[in-house]
Amino acid sequence: MTSLPAPPEKRLGLVIDLDTCVGCHACAVNCKEWNTGAGASPLSDVDAYGADASGAWLNRIHTFEVTPRDAPAQIVHFPKSCLHCDDAPCVTVCPTGASHKRGEDGIVLVTEDLCIGCGLCAWACPYGAREMDPVENVMKKCTLCVDRIYSDALPEEDRIPACVRTCPSSARHFGDFNDPESNVSRLVAERGGIDLMPEMGTRPVNKYLPPRPKTTERPSSAAARQAEMPKAEGGFLGWLDAALEKLG
Amino acid sequence: MKQISRAESGADGKAEIRKTTCYMCACRCGINVHMKGEKVHYIEGNRDHPINKGVLCAKGSAGIMQHYSPARLKKPLLRTGKRGEGKFREIEWDEALGLATDWLGKVRSTDPRKLAFFTGRDQSQSMTGWWAQNFGTPNYAAHGGFCSVNMAAAGIYTMGGAFWEFGAPDWERTELFMIFGVAEDHDSNPIKMGLGRLKERGVKVIGVNPVRTGYNAIADEWLGITPGTDGLLILSLVHELLRAGKIDLDYLIRYTNAPWLVIDDPDAADHGLFARNEEGVAMVANRETGMVSASSLPGVKPALKGQFTLADGRKATPVFELLAKTYLDKQYAPDAVAGRSGIEAATIRRIAAEIAEAAFEREVVIEQPWTDMKGERHERMVGRPVAFHAMRGISAHSNGFQTCRALHLLQILVGSIDCPGGFRFKPPYPRPVAGQPRPHGGACADTALSGPHLGYPRGPEDLLLEADGQTAERIDKAFSWDAPLSAHGLMHMVISNAHARDPYGIDVLFLYMANMAWNSSMNTTSVMDMLTDTDENGDYVIPKIIYSDAYSSEMVAFADLILPDTTYLERHDCISLLDRPISEPEALCDSIRWPVVEPDRDVRGFQSVLLDLGARLKLPGMVDEAGEAIYKDYADYMINHQRKPGIGPLSGWRGEKGDKTGRGEPNPEQLQRYIENGGFSMVHVPEEARFFKHANRAWSDWAIAHGLQDGPVENIFQLYLEPLRKFQLAAEGKVKPVPPEHHRDRIRRCFEPLPCWYPPFCEDSLEESEYPLHAITQRPAAMYHSWGSQNAWLRQIHGENALYVPGEVCDHAKLDDGDWALVTSPSGRIRVKVRRMDAVNGSTLWTWNAIGKRAGAWALDKNAPEATRGFLLNHLIDELLPAKGDGRRWANSDPITGQAAWFDLRVSIRRDPDQSAGLSLPETPAQEGPAASGPDTVRFGLEKAL
Amino acid sequence: MHPAVSVIFFTVASGAGFGLIFLLGSGFPVGGGAGRAFFVSLIGGGLAVAGLVSSTFHLGHPERAWRALSQWRSSWLSREGIAAIATLIVFGFYALIWMVTGERSTLLGALSAAGAAVSVFTTSMIYAQLKTVPQWQSRLTPVVYLGFALASGWLIAASFGNSDSSEIWGIMLVVLAWAAKWAWWARAARTRLGDAGSTPETATGLGFIGKVRLLERPHTGENYLTREMVHRIGRKHARILRLVALVLGCLVPVAILTLVGMTGAPAFLNLLAAASMIAGLLAERWLFFSEAEHAVSLYYGHR
Numbered sequence A: 001m002t003s004l005p006a007p008p009e010k011r012l013g014l015v016i017d018l019d020t021c022v023g024c025h026a027c028a029v030n031c032k033e034w035n036t037g038a039g040a041s042p043l044s045d046v047d048a049y050g051a052d053a054s055g056a057w058l059n060r061i062h063t064f065e066v067t068p069r070d071a072p073a074q075i076v077h078f079p080k081s082c083l084h085c086d087d088a089p090c091v092t093v094c095p096t097g098a099s100h101k102r103g104e105d106g107i108v109l110v111t112e113d114l115c116i117g118c119g120l121c122a123w124a125c126p127y128g129a130r131e132m133d134p135v136e137n138v139m140k141k142c143t144l145c146v147d148r149i150y151s152d153a154l155p156e157e158d159r160i161p162a163c164v165r166t167c168p169s170s171a172r173h174f175g176d177f178n179d180p181e182s183n184v185s186r187l188v189a190e191r192g193g194i195d196l197m198p199e200m201g202t203r204p205v206n207k208y209l210p211p212r213p214k215t216t217e218r219p220s221s222a223a224a225r226q227a228e229m230p231k232a233e234g235g236f237l238g239w240l241d242a243a244l245e246k247l248g
Numbered sequence B: 001m002k003q004i005s006r007a008e009s010g011a012d013g014k015a016e017i018r019k020t021t022c023y024m025c026a027c028r029c030g031i032n033v034h035m036k037g038e039k040v041h042y043i044e045g046n047r048d049h050p051i052n053k054g055v056l057c058a059k060g061s062a063g064i065m066q067h068y069s070p071a072r073l074k075k076p077l078l079r080t081g082k083r084g085e086g087k088f089r090e091i092e093w094d095e096a097l098g099l100a101t102d103w104l105g106k107v108r109s110t111d112p113r114k115l116a117f118f119t120g121r122d123q124s125q126s127m128t129g130w131w132a133q134n135f136g137t138p139n140y141a142a143h144g145g146f147c148s149v150n151m152a153a154a155g156i157y158t159m160g161g162a163f164w165e166f167g168a169p170d171w172e173r174t175e176l177f178m179i180f181g182v183a184e185d186h187d188s189n190p191i192k193m194g195l196g197r198l199k200e201r202g203v204k205v206i207g208v209n210p211v212r213t214g215y216n217a218i219a220d221e222w223l224g225i226t227p228g229t230d231g232l233l234i235l236s237l238v239h240e241l242l243r244a245g246k247i248d249l250d251y252l253i254r255y256t257n258a259p260w261l262v263i264d265d266p267d268a269a270d271h272g273l274f275a276r277n278e279e280g281v282a283m284v285a286n287r288e289t290g291m292v293s294a295s296s297l298p299g300v301k302p303a304l305k306g307q308f309t310l311a312d313g314r315k316a317t318p319v320f321e322l323l324a325k326t327y328l329d330k331q332y333a334p335d336a337v338a339g340r341s342g343i344e345a346a347t348i349r350r351i352a353a354e355i356a357e358a359a360f361e362r363e364v365v366i367e368q369p370w371t372d373m374k375g376e377r378h379e380r381m382v383g384r385p386v387a388f389h390a391m392r393g394i395s396a397h398s399n400g401f402q403t404c405r406a407l408h409l410l411q412i413l414v415g416s417i418d419c420p421g422g423f424r425f426k427p428p429y430p431r432p433v434a435g436q437p438r439p440h441g442g443a444c445a446d447t448a449l450s451g452p453h454l455g456y457p458r459g460p461e462d463l464l465l466e467a468d469g470q471t472a473e474r475i476d477k478a479f480s481w482d483a484p485l486s487a488h489g490l491m492h493m494v495i496s497n498a499h500a501r502d503p504y505g506i507d508v509l510f511l512y513m514a515n516m517a518w519n520s521s522m523n524t525t526s527v528m529d530m531l532t533d534t535d536e537n538g539d540y541v542i543p544k545i546i547y548s549d550a551y552s553s554e555m556v557a558f559a560d561l562i563l564p565d566t567t568y569l570e571r572h573d574c575i576s577l578l579d580r581p582i583s584e585p586e587a588l589c590d591s592i593r594w595p596v597v598e599p600d601r602d603v604r605g606f607q608s609v610l611l612d613l614g615a616r617l618k619l620p621g622m623v624d625e626a627g628e629a630i631y632k633d634y635a636d637y638m639i640n641h642q643r644k645p646g647i648g649p650l651s652g653w654r655g656e657k658g659d660k661t662g663r664g665e666p667n668p669e670q671l672q673r674y675i676e677n678g679g680f681s682m683v684h685v686p687e688e689a690r691f692f693k694h695a696n697r698a699w700s701d702w703a704i705a706h707g708l709q710d711g712p713v714e715n716i717f718q719l720y721l722e723p724l725r726k727f728q729l730a731a732e733g734k735v736k737p738v739p740p741e742h743h744r745d746r747i748r749r750c751f752e753p754l755p756c757w758y759p760p761f762c763e764d765s766l767e768e769s770e771y772p773l774h775a776i777t778q779r780p781a782a783m784y785h786s787w788g789s790q791n792a793w794l795r796q797i798h799g800e801n802a803l804y805v806p807g808e809v810c811d812h813a814k815l816d817d818g819d820w821a822l823v824t825s826p827s828g829r830i831r832v833k834v835r836r837m838d839a840v841n842g843s844t845l846w847t848w849n850a851i852g853k854r855a856g857a858w859a860l861d862k863n864a865p866e867a868t869r870g871f872l873l874n875h876l877i878d879e880l881l882p883a884k885g886d887g888r889r890w891a892n893s894d895p896i897t898g899q900a901a902w903f904d905l906r907v908s909i910r911r912d913p914d915q916s917a918g919l920s921l922p923e924t925p926a927q928e929g930p931a932a933s934g935p936d937t938v939r940f941g942l943e944k945a946l
Numbered sequence C: 001m002h003p004a005v006s007v008i009f010f011t012v013a014s015g016a017g018f019g020l021i022f023l024l025g026s027g028f029p030v031g032g033g034a035g036r037a038f039f040v041s042l043i044g045g046g047l048a049v050a051g052l053v054s055s056t057f058h059l060g061h062p063e064r065a066w067r068a069l070s071q072w073r074s075s076w077l078s079r080e081g082i083a084a085i086a087t088l089i090v091f092g093f094y095a096l097i098w099m100v101t102g103e104r105s106t107l108l109g110a111l112s113a114a115g116a117a118v119s120v121f122t123t124s125m126i127y128a129q130l131k132t133v134p135q136w137q138s139r140l141t142p143v144v145y146l147g148f149a150l151a152s153g154w155l156i157a158a159s160f161g162n163s164d165s166s167e168i169w170g171i172m173l174v175v176l177a178w179a180a181k182w183a184w185w186a187r188a189a190r191t192r193l194g195d196a197g198s199t200p201e202t203a204t205g206l207g208f209i210g211k212v213r214l215l216e217r218p219h220t221g222e223n224y225l226t227r228e229m230v231h232r233i234g235r236k237h238a239r240i241l242r243l244v245a246l247v248l249g250c251l252v253p254v255a256i257l258t259l260v261g262m263t264g265a266p267a268f269l270n271l272l273a274a275a276s277m278i279a280g281l282l283a284e285r286w287l288f289f290s291e292a293e294h295a296v297s298l299y300y301g302h303r
Helices: A026-036 A118-123 A162-166 A183-191 A221-226 A233-248 B063-067 B094-108 B124-134 B151-159 B188-201 B230-243 B249-255 B319-328 B334-340 B345-361 B402-414 B489-502 B524-532 B604-616 B634-640 B669-677 B697-705 B722-731 B741-750 B807-813 C005-025 C034-058 C060-068 C076-101 C105-130 C140-160 C168-190 C200-204 C224-229 C235-263 C268-292 C295-300
Strands: A011-019 A059-067 A073-081 A099-101 A108-110 A131-134 A139-141 A171-178 A207-209 B017-021 B030-034 B039-045 B078-079 B086-090 B115-119 B168-169 B176-180 B204-208 B221-223 B261-264 B283-285 B290-294 B315-318 B364-365 B379-382 B385-388 B421-427 B509-512 B543-551 B563-564 B574-577 B587-593 B680-682 B771-779 B803-806 B820-825 B827-836 B844-848 B906-911 C211-216
Touching: A011 A183, A026 A059, A026 A073, A026 A162, A026 B039, A073 B345, A108 A139, A118 A131, A118 C224, A131 C224, A162 A171, A162 B039, A233 B249, A233 B319, B017 B524, B039 B063, B063 B574, B078 B094, B094 B115, B094 B509, B094 B563, B094 B604, B115 B124, B115 B489, B124 B489, B124 B604, B124 B680, B151 B402, B168 B188, B168 B385, B176 B188, B176 B345, B188 B204, B221 B345, B230 B319, B230 B345, B230 B402, B249 B402, B261 B283, B261 B319, B283 B315, B315 B319, B334 B345, B345 B385, B385 B402, B385 B421, B421 C235, B489 B509, B489 B524, B587 B669, B604 B634, B634 B669, B722 B741, B803 B807, B803 B820, B807 B827, B807 B906, B827 C211, C005 C034, C005 C076, C005 C105, C005 C140, C005 C268, C034 C060, C034 C076, C034 C140, C060 C076, C076 C105, C105 C140, C140 C168, C140 C235, C140 C268, C168 C235, C168 C268, C200 C211, C224 C295, C235 C268
Parallel strands: A011 A207, B115 B509, B176 B204, B176 B385, B204 B221, B509 B543, B543 B563, B771 B844, B803 B827
Antiparallel strands: A011 A171, A059 A073, A059 C211, A099 A108, A131 A139, B017 B030, B030 B039, B078 B086, B078 B563, B168 B421, B261 B315, B283 B290, B364 B379, B574 B587, B587 B680, B771 B906, B803 B844, B820 B827, B820 B906
16 A cells, blocks of 8 residues: 555654764665565676676765865765655555555565566655666665564564664664654754755654764864963973972 | 673574674674575674674675675686786696795795795784794785884884774773874774764764864864874974973873983983993982982882983983973974964864863773782772874874874873773783894795794894895895884885895795785886886796785786685684784684685685695694694694694683683684684683783783783883984994994984974975875775775775865866866876865875776776776875985885885876876776676575575 | 656657547547548557557566556556556547447547546656656646647647648647746746755755765765766757757647648648657657756755
8 A cells, every 4th residue: 555554653763873974884785785685686786897887775875075154164974765754755656555654663665576666756755765676677775674673583682774783883773753762762852853855745754963063163263262271380390390299 | 711602593583693703804893694505695793792792894794795706716826828917727726836835945945035925914914924934034024014014113112002903992981082094994893883982972082184084074173184294283282281281290100211311421322322220220310319220119209300410420311301392392382383284273272272181180080909010009090081093194104103103102191091081902912012022034045034023123233134234134124224113024115126136036926915916016007017027038027926815806917826715704714812913902802714604616715725835845833743734724723833832823712621711722622612602702801900001910910821921021101212212323323233324314313212203205305386285095984905896785885986186276276076187296197087075184185095996807897997987096106205316216114114105195186188088097908807707787685585 | 867768758659649539539520431530549549558558668567567556546657557548448439439330429538538638637747746856846747748748639630630720729739838838947947956945955954064065976886866866968958959849849830730721731731740749749858857856866966
């Protein structure tokens, strides 16, 4: 069913901390590695060793340069995968029912056997979260590692998406946004989690934590001068005598 | 012994998990390899592992693509075409090993120096070095000389350890963290994990790097420093801290040579050396009485300033006074260094204040009594919570050794070495020079060397020179006047020296895992020429080249005989305490690799091959009295080899019952125990021994009990480094041997016993206006050196590289995003694609390291973007600097350690008038394999139904 | 957006086909006997079917295309499939009865006409529903699709029909359709992503820091998203194509219709006008896709 379900009981998703992400691509590659062996078909690559290699990935890391008006330009590494939107336009456009949002936890999935590969869901998604597999010719997307998070075969601590488990700097967090006490809800509340392209009306579940303010200063600022240390009393040698005295 | 084990079933509950050690970069994380039958299915981080605690980077997660790479070599190869063409025929192992034995045997029985054996990204240096020592050639080293020897040597000489495998920031307690020029793969995951932890704790991170990507992108403050000026910035911070009296005097008195007396007798042969008593113990003056006594005496309250009279009537001054005078000088004032370093003076002052505030106002106290080496008991551990980390960005300069020393000086002045919240040593470190070997040379036919090749000279007397006191003994001229403290050898000089037959020609060049014909050489084009150059008889100037690699790299094409290695999942390895350990500050750790899958090709692990060759050559230690091989293979060696009685490559589960750590008899079950434990051994350091290891009795006792040291080792931090002064004295002509005339001025200038800063050497000879820009590389987080390009996944992320150019430079040179530009240095010119960037030091161009490939290498299509649009900066860098007035060409290296000064590169840039070609330059003709090109489509995971 | 040939052909051909079906169902006078009825119905149905078949070339799994009929409650693409097939079936009966009896069933004709209109409307809504392409998300989009379908259908019908001196109607339809398109173009020019409120700043949420600019793509090569959604077309190229579209799609047909209407030249000359208009519409449709800015492009360096 490609109509959207009633508001789900749980709203599972990710919080991505842009203040902590170093842009190492660990999440993207581990995602590729896990999901190429986990879904109904592999995440294929074409011209893999050739002049124009490409493949299906469910998570990609962009790098943006952001230039404030009065401070040096800064770099933000920006991982992007499916945001599992509450109002997922990719779901309602699907003509076959392959693309759906689960009633129980809000995860947006594609049933590969139903997918005709029309690509309309990818057009409907503002975030570029869906990719047509170049060999399998069906739409691939982040499953929030649905085969991990409910897996009895995995130890409890590993029942999280592969990207979250592998992220070296802990820039990715997984949890239930409907639970105000969950780690993700608390992070979003504390750090002012943001929606990507709210104007699209998709109401994404995944939230991004913005970079914290950087230390910047203008050379002449009073704050900078205040931060300076006073010269040691009595000149350096005087200070030394006094300090040694104190050591006894 | 506390060891952890975990259930061994795969993620789907059926597949088996085999736990081993990653080798996708030098970080050495623990990995869980999920199997489907005998096929590798999924690789994830091992949660129990001390290095990565479950996380895994992009490279590690792409290990499957490396393991199944089409570029894997399949069988031993013998060259049939010309060198560099890449044409070979497959031969059997017997023929290959017979040939190698024949070549090497002749060298050993005539002149062992004619073998140069160098290993690149080798993680078995204690074994390869031992082999070379028993072969008897003095010409052995690994790749440290062009990597980060400045960092390692400066740390060992100053305090008994540097960063990365030597020690780590106290992520849990530090209150301020400052990171300088760190390559992504140098402690890759631990640093990312640490930064994540600091972010969680809300601790400020200051990044010092010309480029604001990666770690610097998330730093709370970024200092976009001009390359080569880190030393100035650091010494200016020192200036500020001294000026404000924000230093830890108690710490300096207890743990450093700050109070030691330096002889002040300008004409004497020991001017500037420490005043010592007959036992060689350095002297201090009592600050109350002025009496001079041995520094080792407990209870002395030493003076830090003043002039004192020694027993022989000569004058002497404490190190601290010399230090204070030096750094309080206005040349290090923030205003004086601001222009050159690109950092505002006010910023330097503020950061000094922040360091002082964190160190002295936010003291960290652990209620843990401990006893120091002098027997004094301390009720608690008090820490100065400021931590630093640095790597190649500050070390790969011709002033790198002194810059690294300067950073340690800063750490020590605020008392933040091995204290809570500061920098912490990882076992077996600290290991000061006193606990380190000296270098060993000498070469006699059919004779082993008397000791290990690499070590730490204490003065000119430890250099490896011929009888004339000038000519280098080693082919790379390590431990010569060119680079006296070259503790890691000088791999980057081997080919050019062998080609120039300076100091002598060689017969066999034997390389392992070192892509010298491409990204691991400065001046790639001329190195390829040297490898193919012939003499008057038409023979190659470097007559025989044996190379071991697992993959069809650029270097493979230049070898005569190829010994194909396995992938990292098919081999035994030990990440040994004798080598580059993986310990954490609170735990002694080492690990293994073991064949989680058997090779499906006729390849053998290099270390096993080396042992086989050793047995065929009848090398000492490798054959028994009957001449039979002692070790069946590397696994056998890992278990049974003993470097000293009870000390072997692996520290865990020693002893007949497997209940000993560090010291103990070989245990035949040892590898099995490692495998059961997830591939590693981890034993925790007792609570009392966890800090102040340089002076902690409990640590010393524990280290001795665990075989990390033979007895107590004095470790006084060397703010003033006497060995450097000894070289200055030699250069001043006051002691023998005296360096050759042309070296003297440089040694006098650069071998300052207190850390100093001088401009990178290349600036001596070039016109600032001609080459106004710096050019450096950064390591991409998702690609390790050259070998990531054969990886179907990683090469999608970095299939080509562009040159990032500061916006102002673009505007000035009328360069648009995507334009082709010509970049010129004194030694070469390249054509590259430009990307505009503003978050970078305004005079620095940069690109990702080692993305460019030679066409035909790594089983890639000849039109692969790596070859057509990718490029290396290496083509712009020469191992020698342009000739100076006297016609002499100096090494493009640090004069102290010989570290390759990659990051000194100066260039100019202009728009290429011809924008149509769409190709980077220089274009190297394609090599023919030897590996065939890969499949078009990759559908990994298809066989999951298995 | 990537201008896929199969989709361009589909929308133009099925548009013309359904336009023709609409006219036939509405009773557009067609002279001659069963043969003519068969022929003209075949053209209408054939164009529509050819378009639909062509659209399946765009699918990754055409063998599963039948599944697309299941989600009519939410999906415009599904509705379009159902509407098109239902219309073709009804129209088939209409044509059959017409051929056999010579009678044109008013009921089936009305149903066919309504079905054809709905089919074209649903096609247009596939694009008009997408918030991700603000230039498409407009009421004008269905107007343009319907207008072009009707005009191009009329030209074909007029070539086979025997409507005398009705060219003025054709001219009106063509001109009105292009007037709608002109209005669509004018709106599209002021409804770029930025005008709709989507920028790299909103895409990344980083606008509160400053101006956002892509430094590095996730991968150095192209990927599905960049090929499909981040298509770039040169301005000069676009201007030329727009001229081609207007000349072939509007001026030439109007000129021919005028000629036919004023000189009484044979009606089948209108076929030339139809062919020209379809060629012009192919250019128009190519631009419809290639000029469209998709929100994803904001993550790939587009401003």
